[in-house]
Amino acid sequence: MSVLSPVQPSNQSGNQPDQPDPTSETSQEIPVSRPATPPATKRRSGSTGRFGFLRPAYWLPLAVLLVALGMLWSVTANDSPYLLPPLAAVGEALAANPLFYLTNAWATLAVALVGLAIGFVGSFILAVLVSELPVARRAIMPIAVVLSVTPLVAIAPALVVAFGFGPEPKLIVTALICFFPILINVSTGLRSVSPAVLQVFTTLHASRLEMLWHVRIPSALPYLFTALRVVFPLSIIGAVVAELSAPGAAEGLGTVISVASSNNRLAVVYAAIFCLAIMGSLLLLIITAIEDRVLHWHESRVAAKS
């Protein structure tokens, strides 16, 4: 994934007409490693005003594809019931016990968010340190880059051995996989300030702290949100993998999946996966909405409004 490489500051590189539009559905599924939304013209041409998405041209392709995929699923499920459960069975599993899925989804979500919060605080502080101290940067960044391309979820089983079935291994895994994308993006963002701005603030004799607070951290926000759009869904993956590796754990969708698959209850497995997909999408939606508000000043968003 392109997430792991530092992003281009799009407010300096100017307009990039063929950037994908993060506000369109496609890129909500595939977080793109760019802090900015692209020129507004794209959105305008695709729809007429606010309710453009009601036009068949807008929703029909997706609807057709969904129906086709559903039919393919049903055919497969009929032919080989051990490969896929019938869709109806998945729906029934969900409808029969919604509270069961809700409590387990909440358990997974809580782990994901707490782990994410730990990873966020740690990586942000380290990013500031690394951007302020060249020595720290030279020491830490190579390691960070290597670790960011390492599938850190793989240490989940080892952590279960070390910490048992409590929340620790789950939180550690989630925090770790969120750590490096944030560290790399934010440390890049903190140093993305243009030389001219630096010169203006240097002639005002701004202290390092003032520089950080008034200039560097706001400049890093677009980079931070790029990382968050990746890391929010990633945190759920971390939590689920950790639950899968701790089969005795009491709660969580990962546990549900591992228990149900050992009992051959495919419908429950897919119902849980469905819940995970919804959760990931909701998180992505929330972070995108927050980003829209916080980065309202960003060049591309300003252009979209006026």
Place this chain on the structure above:
Amino acid sequence: MTLTSPSVTTADSISIRGAVKIYGSGASQHVALQNVDVDIKRGQFVSIIGPSGCGKSTLLRLIAGLEDADEGIAEVFGVTAEQACAAKMIGLVPQAPALLPWKDVLGNVSMPAKINRRADKLRRRIHGHLERPAPDMIDLLHKAGLADAVHKLPAQLSGGMQQRAAIVRAFGVQPDVLLMDEPFSALDEFTRESIQEQLLDIWDENKTTVVFVTHSVSEAVRLSDKVLVMSARPGRITASVDITLPRPRSQAMLKSAEFHHFEDVIRDHLQTAWQENPMTGSTPIAAGAAS
């Protein structure tokens, strides 16, 4: 830190003595400034003109304390450039507006006041510094033609409006000297002339010292009390022309014979400098060429 260090000349001027700045070393060594002497009296509007790469920005950075000279002395009203920065005596307008995109215009121009608050105390201790009340930023924005843009974001403004905001920001700290590095080079002719007029208006009221880098001859003549002509390889000052045109300088004066006389004098100096050094690879007055 003593703010009354021994000064080479009077404390009431910006003075650079024998400044040498060399970039790189060995074969790739490049003499950006060679033995540059500059004297700018308080309240003067001085322009620096010359071909691209002759060291204009380097000279400005020297005064701004953004760069140290390899040899020679740079003093800003009796103190070192660094001390001048610490006391917020220097306002900088770079070539790009360099506004903070997340702050509206008012937020941007008010920013310097929030930074380095100790400066006011330091400033009062500096000999010759004129104590002025903090300006009303809204009022200043109105004078700069930004009345409608007070609460707009930089991305919502044209290049000319952004540059106006950058100028207001620099005036906002009531600096003893305003350093401007080709601030209008990216603007179209119309915008340029109106913004020049507003700059002169604001300057007239505040009587700040201004050092203005440009590569437009008419801009230099219109704005300045004195024009320093620079030449490249090595970067040095080849002529100093006093512009004795009366002020205020109206639009009509731009067509007068005296105005053209000064333009011709400066063009001749640039021409001579260039003929001595055709290797610089650029014409003396490269219109629109950014350095």
